[in-house]
Amino acid sequence: MAGWLNRRRDRDDDVTARSEVTGTTSETVSGTEERDGGEVLLFRSRDDDTDPTGTGSETVAGSGPRVVQVPSTGTEGEVVDAELVDDDAPVVPVNLPGELADYVSPWQRDVQRRAVVPVWLRDKTEARTAALWAASYAGHHAAFHAVRLPLYGGVLLARSPRGAGRVIAATARWLTDAEAAPLRHEAVRVTDATEYMRLARLRSERQRTRLALFATGTLAAAGTGLALMFAGPAWLPGLTVAGLVALLGKIGAPADRPLTGRAVVTHKVPKLTDDMVIRALSALGIAEINKAIAKGGNGISFPAPITRDGPGFRADVDLPYGVTAVDIIERRDRVASGLRRPLGCVWPEPAHDQHAGRLVLWVGDRDMSQAKPAPWPLAKKGTADLFKPIPFGTDQRGRPATVTLMYDNVLIGAMPGAGKTFALRGPLLAAALDPLVKLWLYELKGTGDLGPLEPVCERYSSGADDESAEAALLGLRALRDEVRKRADIIKRLPRDVCPENKVTAELAKRNKGLRPIVMAIDECQNLFTHPDHGPEAAELATAIIKLGRALGVILLLATQRPDAKSLPTGVSANVGIRFCLRVTGQLENDMVLGTSAYRNGVRATTLTPKDKGIGYLSGASDDPQVVRTYYVDGPASEAIVTRARALREAAGTLTGHAIGEQVADETRAASVLADVAAVLVAGEDKVWSEIIVTRLAGLRPDQYKGWEPAQLAAALAPYGVKTVQVWGKDEETGVGANRRGITRGDLDRAIAKHQPRPVDAPRPASSTSPNDSAGTSPEDDNG
Numbered sequence: 067m068a069g070w071l072n073r074r075r076d077r078d079d080d081v082t083a084r085s086e087v088t089g090t091t092s093e094t095v096s097g098t099e100e101r102d103g104g105e106v107l108l109f110r111s112r113d114d115d116t117d118p119t120g121t122g123s124e125t126v127a128g129s130g131p132r133v134v135q136v137p138s139t140g141t142e143g144e145v146v147d148a149e150l151v152d153d154d155a156p157v158v159p160v161n162l163p164g165e166l167a168d169y170v171s172p173w174q175r176d177v178q179r180r181a182v183v184p185v186w187l188r189d190k191t192e193a194r195t196a197a198l199w200a201a202s203y204a205g206h207h208a209a210f211h212a213v214r215l216p217l218y219g220g221v222l223l224a225r226s227p228r229g230a231g232r233v234i235a236a237t238a239r240w241l242t243d244a245e246a247a248p249l250r251h252e253a254v255r256v257t258d259a260t261e262y263m264r265l266a267r268l269r270s271e272r273q274r275t276r277l278a279l280f281a282t283g284t285l286a287a288a289g290t291g292l293a294l295m296f297a298g299p300a301w302l303p304g305l306t307v308a309g310l311v312a313l314l315g316k317i318g319a320p321a322d323r324p325l326t327g328r329a330v331v332t333h334k335v336p337k338l339t340d341d342m343v344i345r346a347l348s349a350l351g352i353a354e355i356n357k358a359i360a361k362g363g364n365g366i367s368f369p370a371p372i373t374r375d376g377p378g379f380r381a382d383v384d385l386p387y388g389v390t391a392v393d394i395i396e397r398r399d400r401v402a403s404g405l406r407r408p409l410g411c412v413w414p415e416p417a418h419d420q421h422a423g424r425l426v427l428w429v430g431d432r433d434m435s436q437a438k439p440a441p442w443p444l445a446k447k448g449t450a451d452l453f454k455p456i457p458f459g460t461d462q463r464g465r466p467a468t469v470t471l472m473y474d475n476v477l478i479g480a481m482p483g484a485g486k487t488f489a490l491r492g493p494l495l496a497a498a499l500d501p502l503v504k505l506w507l508y509e510l511k512g513t514g515d516l517g518p519l520e521p522v523c524e525r526y527s528s529g530a531d532d533e534s535a536e537a538a539l540l541g542l543r544a545l546r547d548e549v550r551k552r553a554d555i556i557k558r559l560p561r562d563v564c565p566e567n568k569v570t571a572e573l574a575k576r577n578k579g580l581r582p583i584v585m586a587i588d589e590c591q592n593l594f595t596h597p598d599h600g601p602e603a604a605e606l607a608t609a610i611i612k613l614g615r616a617l618g619v620i621l622l623l624a625t626q627r628p629d630a631k632s633l634p635t636g637v638s639a640n641v642g643i644r645f646c647l648r649v650t651g652q653l654e655n656d657m658v659l660g661t662s663a664y665r666n667g668v669r670a671t672t673l674t675p676k677d678k679g680i681g682y683l684s685g686a687s688d689d690p691q692v693v694r695t696y697y698v699d700g701p702a703s704e705a706i707v708t709r710a711r712a713l714r715e716a717a718g719t720l721t722g723h724a725i726g727e728q729v730a731d732e733t734r735a736a737s738v739l740a741d742v743a744a745v746l747v748a749g750e751d752k753v754w755s756e757i758i759v760t761r762l763a764g765l766r767p768d769q770y771k772g773w774e775p776a777q778l779a780a781a782l783a784p785y786g787v788k789t790v791q792v793w794g795k796d797e798e799t800g801v802g803a804n805r806r807g808i809t810r811g812d813l814d815r816a817i818a819k820h821q822p823r824p825v826d827a828p829r830p831a832s833s834t835s836p837n838d839s840a841g842t843s844p845e846d847d848n849g
């Protein structure tokens with residue numbers, strides 16, 4: 067085949083384009099690629115007609131594009147023998163022609179449209195925040211100056227004599243036509259008599275006119291003043307004088323000393339520019355970035371303009387090929403240094419909906435840890451609904467971050483003192499403000515951090531001892547039973563009432579047995595690492611997290627040791643909402659935030675000790691967010707809980723611990739029954755209650771001291787052990803009598819029935835224990 071190939075080298079990607087023309091047929095080579103061994107792949111297309119683009123390189127019709135192989139030779143502009151092209155080579159379309167985008171209709175292009183109306187105007191909360199800010203800003207200015215009005219008055223008064231002097235001097239100069247004096251002096255100096263006479267005449271005319279004007283003005287002003295003084299309102303003269311003094315004071319003010327001070331001091335923050343971003347990125351020591359910059363900066367681009375985004379700047383950056391957003395995130399401190407901004411201002415994030423090389427760099431005006439925490443929206447008024455989003459914190463931009471507790475569980479992890487308890491307290495306070503929700507709180511640090519919530523808890527325990535760990539375990543057992551019971555209820559509900567087989571807000575309102583239960587364990591590592599209770603607690607927590615979600619059972623766990631030993635894998639793998647405050651390593655980071663979080667650039671390891679209450683929140687929205695929790699301290703929590711308790715009293719939903727009821731549960735039963743069994747002496751078949759309570763007080767003074775026979779009867783009754791009249795003898799006097807007591811037979815039967823079962827063991831069908839509603843109030847049995 068006769069013809070020629072014209073080769074040109076693409077400047078950027080070293081792709082060479084060749085075109086071959088043969089008679090009326092044109093074969094267009096859209097690109098080549100050099101292979102090892104000097105072989106060149108030639109991407110060619112044919113067209114029997116003319117090139118429609120006129121570019122000579124975009125022919126796509128005819129026999130279709132082909133890939134042909136030619137030996138690699140020559141340099142730019144070299145003509146290659148057409149015979150070298152093998153017509154029989156397999157024809158495969160490889161790359162789209164470069165300018166194809168020109169053919170694609172604009173509406174087919176993948177473009178990211180910027181908001182027509184800014185987000186802060188569209189979003190109700192943000193618009194409200196902006197309006198409130200503007201109002202408070204104006205209000206602050208008004209208040210600042212109003213307080214200083216007397217001071218301003220004094221200053222004006224002091225400056226008014228100088229102002230009067232200036233007015234008199236200016237009037238005198240005007241009356242005497244002083245402004246033309248230099249011209250008259252010049253006429254005298256050059257002895258120009260005609261000019262001087264003309265100027266002198268002009269001056270006399272001016273003086274006459276100005277004098278007349280001045281006299282009329284003065285007389286009119288004086289007349290009006292006198293008329294107003296006698297005929298006008300009493301306050302007018304004073305106001306006029308004050309106005310005159312103020313005017314003279316203003317005129318007498320030194321040019322360099324303004325009357326009013328500044329009501330606000332603004333900290334000027336440097337505007338973020340592309341140069342600054344490139345400079346910061348180039349200082350990271352990433353070879354690919356340096357190469358890209360050495361080429362003239364082509365490798366770093368900005369797909370959208372740098373804009374204001376909340377109280378900071380947002381830059382969307384396309385990093386050089388091969389560099390990922392994570393590479394930048396792990397060098398956050400160096401980026402901050404490169405930008406010359408405090409670390410707490412610089413928040414690089416991956417753009418999860420884009421490619422891995424897209425970085426969203428948000429640079430705040432103020433260090434996030436230094437900014438005043440936003441007030442908790444429900445602190446003063448309002449109620450919560452756990453089926454809807456509840457306030458959790460604010461992101462770097464000050465936008466509210468919410469979590470929806472229903473159908474999820476929460477894991478909070480951090481190193482000691484980073485703000486876990488505060489983070490846990492927020493959702494719990496919100497739960498308290500939903501009168502339908504039952505709160506079971508177990509605080510295993512023993513400092514009473516969750517104490518303010520005690521008045522609304524159905525179950526509550528605080529302590530770092532074995533008993534508290536056991537109480538938490540008992541709570542988990544009861545919760546597991548609750549999950550089973552609810553599953554049973556849901557299963558039996560008609561489809562139209564419960565179409566999704568899960569507890570809905572409607573069902574929770576209508577059916578007391580389906581009211582949401584929020585159980586929180588603070589410092590849960592103390593339970594999971596407990597030598598006796600740990601394994602069972604881990605198993606229970608995992609089962610509850612897996613099964614309880616849809617059944618209105620929500621587990622919140624907070625730990626200061628998020629490692630494999632202290633946090634069961636079943637928990638860390640299945641929990642939905644995760645909040646990780648500062649941690650030290652990748653392992654802890656991923657235990658809380660989920661596997662691969664660290665690799666994906668969600669790194670709580672980059673937080674510093676100053677970042678109290680700041681962490682990564684994942685599972686609450688599409689992408690993990692940096693969130694600072696609301697700061698609600700002890701006294702503020704108590705005030706909120708007082709409100710929450712009043713709400714619950716009004717709704718009639720205060721139960722259990724909150725009203726001094728002892729919550730009986732099956733597992734607790736096991737210990738009461740076991741304790742009673744332990745104090746019975748061998749061969750004793752019938753024992754008086756009063757003897758049993760005395761012995762129990764000796765066995766566990768903490769638990770049973772002060773118990774009366776009636777209390778024992780109440781504690782045993784739910785498990786089928788009734789106190790009856792039994793024959794016995796007084797232990798001191800040996801006198802026999804018939805008194806209230808129990809029989810060993812009843813006790814043994816109850817123990818056999820209420821032995822703790824393995825976590826997922828099926829419930830005996832015949833069980834009619836009144837404690838089937840473990841942990842629920844008696845009213846729930848109606849539900």
Ligand SMILES: Nc1ncnc2c1ncn2[C@@H]1O[C@H](COP(=O)(O)OP(=O)(O)OP(=O)(O)O)[C@@H](O)[C@H]1O
Pocket residue numbers: 439480481482483484485486487488489511626678679680694695696697
């Ligand atoms: N959102 C916040 N804003 C400002 N400061 C906060 C915030 N949250 C917590 N802090 C501060 O951090 C300190 C520690 O908080 P917190 O007691 O919740 O930590 P912790 O992780 O539970 O500690 P520990 O592991 O010892 O229990 C608090 O005293 C509080 O001053």
